[in-house]
Amino acid sequence: MKAGAGATVSRAGLLGAACSLLLLTGCGTTDLTPIPEGFPPGIGAPLPLVDIDAPGRSALQLRAWAEEHADGLGIPVVAMESYGYAAAVMARAKPECGIGWTTVAGIASVESKHGTHRGADVGDDGKVSPPIRGIALDGSPGVALIKDSDGGKFDGDAVYDRAMGPLQFIPETWQRWGVDANGDGVVDPDSIDDAALTAARYLCASGGDLTGPDGWQRALLTYNQSNAYMNKVRDRAAAYSVGRRA
Template sequence: MAAALVTLVIAGCGAGPELPPIPEGIPPGPGAVIPVIDLDGPGRTALQLRNWASEQSGTGISSVALEAYGYAAAVMGRAKPECGIGWTTIAGIASVESRHGTHGRSGLDDDGTVRPPIVGIALDGSPGVALIRDTDGGALDGDDVNDRAVGPLQFIPETWKRWGVDANGDGVADPQNIDDAALTAARYLCASGGDLTSEPGWQKALLTYNQSNSYLLTVRHRAAAYSVGRRV
């Protein structure tokens, strides 16, 4: 009897709570409901979501990044309610693109700015790489020969010029700020896919963001994991 009890105790020591399964299907779930906040408040209004973001700690995403994703989804919920974009989709993309602003040696400041800046490889037409000549004189990416994707959501300068928006109230649309980048991504996705609560709309939006089926499936998997509070 004593030996059996010891065995049960030892077996139970390493067992943690059972994780929920990652849901299948497209689109991924919207995740934890975003509380009502003052979307037009002064300064970095995404900060109002700090308590909500802290409750999503199981995802492994920093509070600053989660605040940005939640705020972007909330803004689009008011501006384009027919889009229905979830914060989980934005998070899934940011995970793939930059590990939520932590690619390489980079990290997020409290105001959402990525330091040091994240700059991708030169889009110079090398094998497996698109050819995009410089469109901004190197202003955003430091390259006046070819464009490079920049920031935590990896926008090329030409796309940022058209879609970039200031989301943190500092008067500047900065692709290296996760608030600005998340809301810009949400606007772009909604314009590209229309109804992101439908499978065709979500797929169209993701394939417009990156024309790769494997990319789409990876984003879907990570977004679905976040929708049930799991980290990936």
């Protein structure tokens, strides 16, 4: 073994031992801010002013803000823009709701790893490809039975419905709540812009005031009727609220 290599191994061993002994001091990391308890999770890093009526993909105005925070949170920059834009739109459209971008991010993390499930990628235009589709909702053990509601138009299945896109909407819900958030004239469940704003609209309509525990929990349980799911979203959103990876 070369002397240099031996020295490297020795230093690595000492560093590992030091980190083991000093774990609570954050050796090698600053990611030790405690994750807040309780409901609702915090709203996270404040958003800059956004002209939500600007033509085209208005979420692009949040690029500098997203680049400042996304890497530390493990969120794609374009996805981060989408979550922030959704919160900004709802702050004007329904200010009494008070939804934070962290809640939308928490759901997207659980549902699709921010649009990266199974190797999918979030493009610069917000399009997630290849499309993310859930299992057929065919009533098999542990699976809801939801027969086709869209002729396969959105989910590609003309027999049963499947959850779609980075926020995993079923076709029936998408057809009622889906919105074009990026100004391309298409209401697309595979656009993380459209999906994030649709999720925010749906949550605000379902929960009312999301700044309190009752409204926030009601909204999440409408999105997915599972306490375990709600708590997982809360944990991830709360982590994001203090700048930690979830």
